[in-house]
Every structure is written in structure tokens, then in C-alpha cells.
Amino acid sequence: MPADTERSFLQKFIDPQHDSVPQEWSKKEGVVYWMLREHRAKQNRGLRLAQILAHEHNVPLTVVVAMRPDLDTHNIIERTLDFMLTGLEEVEATLQRKKIAFSFLIGDPTNEIPAFVKKHPTQLILTDLFPLPVYRQWYDDIKKKTGVPLIVVDGHNHIPVWITSEKREYAARTIRPKIWKHYKTFAKPVSNLEIQKQTLDLKAASWQTIRKKITAQKGYPPLEKPTGRQAARKALKQFVTDRLPHYADRRNDPAEAHTSQLSAYFHFGHLAATEVSAAIEEAKAPQKDKDAFLEEFVVRKELSDNFCYYTANPLSIQAAPEWAQTTLQEHKSDAREHTYRFQELLTAQTHDPAWNAAQNQLLQTGYMHGYMRMYWAKKILEWSKNAEKAIEIAIQINDLLELDGRDPNGYVGILWAIAGVHDRPWQERAVFGKIRYMNFEGLKRKFAIEDYTAQWETKSLSET
Ligand SMILES: Cc1cc2nc3c(=O)[nH]c(=O)nc-3n(C[C@H](O)[C@H](O)[C@H](O)COP(=O)(O)OP(=O)(O)OC[C@H]3O[C@@H](n4cnc5c(N)ncnc54)[C@H](O)[C@@H]3O)c2cc1C
Numbered sequence: 001m002p003a004d005t006e007r008s009f010l011q012k013f014i015d016p017q018h019d020s021v022p023q024e025w026s027k028k029e030g031v032v033y034w035m036l037r038e039h040r041a042k043q044n045r046g047l048r049l050a051q052i053l054a055h056e057h058n059v060p061l062t063v064v065v066a067m068r069p070d071l072d073t074h075n076i077i078e079r080t081l082d083f084m085l086t087g088l089e090e091v092e093a094t095l096q097r098k099k100i101a102f103s104f105l106i107g108d109p110t111n112e113i114p115a116f117v118k119k120h121p122t123q124l125i126l127t128d129l130f131p132l133p134v135y136r137q138w139y140d141d142i143k144k145k146t147g148v149p150l151i152v153v154d155g156h157n158h159i160p161v162w163i164t165s166e167k168r169e170y171a172a173r174t175i176r177p178k179i180w181k182h183y184k185t186f187a188k189p190v191s192n193l194e195i196q197k198q199t200l201d202l203k204a205a206s207w208q209t210i211r212k213k214i215t216a217q218k219g220y221p222p223l224e225k226p227t228g229r230q231a232a233r234k235a236l237k238q239f240v241t242d243r244l245p246h247y248a249d250r251r252n253d254p255a256e257a258h259t260s261q262l263s264a265y266f267h268f269g270h271l272a273a274t275e276v277s278a279a280i281e282e283a284k285a286p287q288k289d290k291d292a293f294l295e296e297f298v299v300r301k302e303l304s305d306n307f308c309y310y311t312a313n314p315l316s317i318q319a320a321p322e323w324a325q326t327t328l329q330e331h332k333s334d335a336r337e338h339t340y341r342f343q344e345l346l347t348a349q350t351h352d353p354a355w356n357a358a359q360n361q362l363l364q365t366g367y368m369h370g371y372m373r374m375y376w377a378k379k380i381l382e383w384s385k386n387a388e389k390a391i392e393i394a395i396q397i398n399d400l401l402e403l404d405g406r407d408p409n410g411y412v413g414i415l416w417a418i419a420g421v422h423d424r425p426w427q428e429r430a431v432f433g434k435i436r437y438m439n440f441e442g443l444k445r446k447f448a449i450e451d452y453t454a455q456w457e458t459k460s461l462s463e464t
Contacts, residue, residue, distance in 0.1 A: 001191055003052050009188070010049040010153070013160050015129055018139065019149035021053065022124065029123040030060040030200065034113060034142075036135065037128035038155040038269035039087050040229050041094035041193060046153035048190045050126045051100070059123065060198040062101045063091075064116060066109035071216045075400050079366060081216040083227045083403060087268055089207055090228040096204070099196040104205040106213050110138055114145035120200060122148050128269070129154040131161065131309040131408060156266075157302050158187040158273050161309045164302060168310035171422045172295075175303050183298070187274045217400075223366050225264065225403070232265035236279055244285040248292035254358075254369040255451040260293070261367060263404035266301070273301070303422065304408040314411050315395060317388050317419055324420030327433030328387040334430045340383050342393055346400075348458050354443050355379050357456035359397075364456070366403035372452075377417035378438045382431055390418050 001009070014020055033050035041047065047063065054061035065088060068074065071081055092102045105112035117125070125142070129152050143150045154160045159182045169175040226234075239260040243250075250258035265271045277298060280290050308314040317325060340350055348359035358372035368376060377394045384390035394414045399405040415421035418435070425434035443449040 003055070006191060007049065007052045007056075010045050010052070010190070012163070012186070013045050013049075013154045015152040015154060015160075016162060018152040019124075019143075021151065022149060025057050025123055027121070027123060028057070028059055029121040030054070030062060030198075031057075032113075032117065032120075032122050032125045033061065033063050034109075034125055034127040035063055035065050035088075035091070037130040038272075039084070039091055040269050040272065041091050041098070041100075042229065043190050043272035043275050044269075045155040045190055046126045046128050046151075047155075048193065049151075049153060051193055051196065053124070053126075055194070055197055057123070058198060060101065060200045061196055062103060062120065062200050062202065063095055064103045064105060064113065066105040066107065066112040067214060068108055069106050069213050069215065071214055075396070076216045077220050077400060078216045078218055079220060079223045080403060080405075081214060083223065083225070083264065083366075084268060085207065085211060085214075087228040087270055090230065092205055094229075098193045099199050100193065101196075101200045101202045102205060103202050104210055106210065110141040110145065113142050117146045117148055122146070124149045124151060126151045126153055128152070129156060129161070129305075129309075131305055132406075132411075133313060133315070155269070156273060157305055158183060158277065158298055159302065160186065161302075161305050165306055169303060169306050171424075172299050172303055175306060176299050179299055179302055187277060189274055189278070190272070220401070221364055223403070225261075225366065227268075227270070229270045232262070232270035235262060235265065236260075236271060236276060240279050240283045240285070244280065244283055244289050244293060247285075247289040251292065251296075252371045253447045254372045255448055255455065257369070259370055263407075263409070264367070267404040267407045267409075273297070301409060304412040307412050307421065308408040314408070314415070315391075317391055317415075320415060320419035320421055323425050324423075324433075324435060327425070327428070327435065328419065331431055331433040332386050336383060336385075336431060338383050339385065342396070345380065345383075345393060346397060350379075350383070352379060352440060353453045354440055354449050356458055357453040360456040360458055362397075362401045366401060368402065369452075373413060374417050375438050375443065377414050378432075378436075381418045381435070387418055391415070394418065 031050050031054040033047045038044050051061050095102045105116060125148055139150055163182060164178050165175060243258050250256045277294060280293055311319045313319060338351060348356040350356055355376060358368050358376045362368040380394045381387060381390040384393060391414060398410050412421060416423055420435050423436055426436045428434050429437060
């Protein structure tokens with residue numbers, strides 16, 4: 001695609017709530033792409049647009065990552081940090097081949113990015129859409145401190161969130177037709193990066209120093225899952241060949257492990273959504289399996305970003321529909337048969353073998369099967385003092401241990417399970433009120449749940 005055609009196409013992904021590309025460039029200053037959510041050099045809309053603009057004005061392009069050093073105090077554990085840093089090392093190597101400068105800044109991004117921009121005069125900053133309160137605050141702070149236009153690009157969804165819908169959608173059924181209406185127009189690949197013409201002479205990142213300076217919480221078993229874009233592409237290929245066939249009938253069975261297990265790669269941006277859906281569309285698998293996957297990966301995933309984009313605090317019970325808040329309030333004082341402290345939940349010490357197995361799977365692998373995530377969160381509601389507390393605990397454990405945690409999909413999943421978001425009222429019962437209920441008997445009826453529990457027996461953390 002010619003650069004000017006691609007530029008117009010990519011500009012459609014610029015969030016209108018923030019700045020747009022200036023018509024006039026007053027000075028010959030560089031372009032910065034602040035890599036926030038999309039940790040990849042290829043198939044990255046924000047980065048490619050930044051390069052087109054830099055080449056158009058014959059100025060340098062620099063890719064910048066900024067990370068606080070005290071991630072241990074932000075509930076980030078070592079294996080998650082390692083997954084992220086190794087992925088970024090691969091990004092730097094790919095950028096080097098394209099002669100694009102890369103700078104890893106250690107410190108609070110709202111201080112480090114302005115300091116970088118001060119040192120290296122910058123005409124504009126492009127970054128990724130990440131529709132969560134913490135990043136909205138970062139955008140505002142950085143814009144205020146630098147005075148440089150900040151362009152926010154949706155590099156995550158197939159269709160820009162604001163084009164799919166101008167409002168928060170009620171449920172999958174309301175967003176689905178809007179998504180498919182726009183899908184063909186927007187779900188297109190990005191061209192490869194070119195060799196960068198103008199580049200700043202920056203020192204290559206010292207990964208040893210980065211790893212030494214950034215600290216995360218210890219005490220959890222290391223992961224076997226390989227990280228980075230190459231590993232993600234391999235995992236995608238394997239899924240398409242081995243498990244996409246029968247995805248429709250087998251994806252819900254926790255013992256079968258038939259899902260893609262690609263979520264961590266999407267969360268860190270190792271894969272672009274459009275390259276995954278293209279691989280699914282081109283696959284030889286039966287159409288019903290492809291449709292079932294695209295329902296999760298396009299409709300459900302895009303619904304999560306829609307929810308977070310249009311909700312001021314998507315991590316709170318106030319974001320739940322009114323009927324759900326009312327029913328949970330009415331059942332707040334219902335007696336709970338079992339209650340557990342945070343530590344008991346964290347270490348999988350409940351009376352429920354299926355729940356413990358799910359928690360153990362998470363502790364040991366950084367991943368819990370999708371069907372069990374629903375059960376897991378609903379039991380936290382059943383065993384907590386109230387729904388607010390249940391949401392708080394579920395978010396805390398989810399974000400601490402899930403490799404794909406801290407994601408709109410997670411906040412929406414938790415609010416769906418505990419507070420009826422994107423769901424409807426069901427038959428009223430104790431504790432849950434009209435929130436949809438799940439129980440162990442249901443798991444036993446549907447699956448060979450004992451195979452799953454046998455697979456993920458409780459081990460103490462020191463054994464792992
Ligand atoms: C309580 C709870 C917590 C969750 N926490 C997270 C989380 O922290 N991070 C996260 O990415 N997802 C979360 N989910 C959504 C979903 O369970 C996971 O995305 C999925 O299980 C990941 O496994 P997979 O890649 O094998 O899924 P697959 O079945 O292979 O699905 C393919 C992709 O589609 C998307 N997807 C699948 N199901 C959903 C869904 N329900 N909502 C939105 N997107 C979906 C994901 O990107 C996923 O990787 C949560 C759901 C619940 C109910």
C-alpha cells in the first residue's frame with residue numbers, strides 16, 4: 001500500500017478524545033512512539049504511523065518504553081516481569097535491524113517521557129490506546145508536562161473502539177452486528193517497517209541493568225511458557241493446526257485444554273488481532289470452529305475494550321448495571337456458608353476441589369482455563385463478605401497471577417461473573433440474588449471434572 005494511502009487508513013485509528021496529527025510541522029523535531037500496550041515491532045499501527053510521519057518530515061523516530069523500577073510494590077511478580085522484558089528484548093532486536101532507535105526508560109513514565117522529550121526535541125508522541133484509568137491519567141500528565149501533541153492509536157482492536165460504537169454497549173448481542181458491519185473495512189494488515197532514514201544515536205539498552213534495577217515480587221514458580229513475538233507466532237500456528245478443529249465443542253472443558261492459550265500474547269501485544277483473525281479465516285478447520293473462536297476473539301474481546309473505554313472506573317461495582325447493584329445490595333446480609341481469608345484463597349485452601357484445582361493451575365502456570373475463571377470468580381462472591389470485597393479479591397489475585405491480567409478482558413470477566421455486566425437477571429437465590437449462579441454439581445454434570453482436579457492437585461508454594 002503506498003505510504004500516503006496507508007497514512008490515511010492508519011489515521012482512522014487515532015482516538016478523537018486526544019490529539020490529531022498537526023497539519024503544519026513548525027520545527028524539524030523528532031517523532032516518539034511510546035510503546036505502552038503493543039509490545040511488537042511488526043503489525044503495529046501506532047509504530048508504523050509514527051514511521052510514516054517521521055519519513056514524511058525527514059526527522060528521527062525513536063521507540064520508547066518506560067517502566068517503574070518498584071514493580072514489587074505494584075503487585076507484579078517476577079515471572080510476569082520476565083515474560084514482559086524478554087518480549088521487549090526481541091522488539092529491540094527487530095527495531096535494530098530497521099535502524100530504529102530504542103530507549104528503555106526506568107522510572108515513572110509521567111516523569112521519564114517528559115524528561116526524554118526535553119532532552120531530545122520532539123514534534124509529537126504517538127502511543128497505544130489502553131482504556132484503563134491508570135493509563136488515561138498517564139496520557140493527561142504527560143501531555144501537560146511536555147506540551148507536545150499526544151496521539152493515541154488503537155492498535156489492539158480490529159475496529160477502532162469509537163467507530164464500532166459511540167456508547168457503552170449492553171451485551172455481546174448489541175455490539176455483535178456493529179462489529180461485523182465494520183470488520184472488513186478495518187481488519188487489515190499493516191505494512192512492514194522500512195529502514196529508518198533518520199535516527200538518533202542512542203546507546204543500546206543494557207538488559208542486564210534493566211533486570212537488576214526493576215524489582216518484582218518473588219515466591220512463585222517460574223513459567224514454562226515461551227515469550228515474545230516468535231513464540232507467539234509459533235503458538236498461533238500450533239493452535240490453528242491442532243486445536244482450532246473442535247474448538248466449538250471442546251473449548252469449555254477444563255480437562256481438555258483445547259483453547260488457544262494465546263491471551264498473554266495479546267495482552268502484551270506480541271500478536272496483532274488482525275493477524276490472528278486472518279490466520280483463523282485462512283485455516284482449513286470447520287467453519288463452526290472458526291466462528292466460535294472469532295466470537296470470543298473479536299466480539300468478546302472488543303466488547304471488553306468498549307466497556308472500559310466508556311466507563312470511568314471499570315474496576316468498581318458502580319460500573320455494574322443497576323439491577324445487579326440492587327440485587328447484590330438486597331442480598332448483602334445473607335448468611336455465607338463458607339468464608340475464606342485472602343491468603344486461604346491465594347494458596348488454594350478451600351473445601352472445593354474444583355476451585356482449588358483452578359487456583360493451582362493459576363499458581364503453577366500463570367493461566368487458568370476460561371470456563372474455570374467464571375466458576376472461580378462466582379465462588380469468590382459466594383465466599384466473601386459482600387460483592388465489593390469479592391471484586392477486590394478477584395482483581396487482586398487475577399492481576400497478581402494471571403499472565404494476561406491487568407487487562408480490560410479481566411475486569412469485564414470479573415464484573416460479568418460477580419456483578420452481572422453484559423449479562424441479564426437470573427432466578428433469585430441467596431447471596432447471588434439475580435446474578436447467574438454456578439455450582440460444583442454443574443461442573444460434574446458437564447465435564448469429567450475429576451480429571452481436571454487430579455491434574456492440578458494442591459501443592460504448597462514452597463514445593464513448586
Ligand atoms: C473471572 C474472569 C477473569 C478473566 N480474566 C482475564 C484476564 O485477566 N485477561 C484476559 O485476557 N482475559 C480474561 N478473562 C477472559 C477469558 O477467560 C480469557 O481471555 C481466556 O480464558 C484466555 O484463554 P485462551 O487464550 O485460551 O482463550 P480462547 O478461548 O482461546 O480465546 C481466544 C481469545 O479470545 C479472547 N477471549 C476469550 N474469552 C474472552 C472473554 N470472555 N472476554 C474477552 N475476551 C475473551 C482472549 O483474547 C483469548 O485469548 C477472564 C474471564 C473471567 C470470567
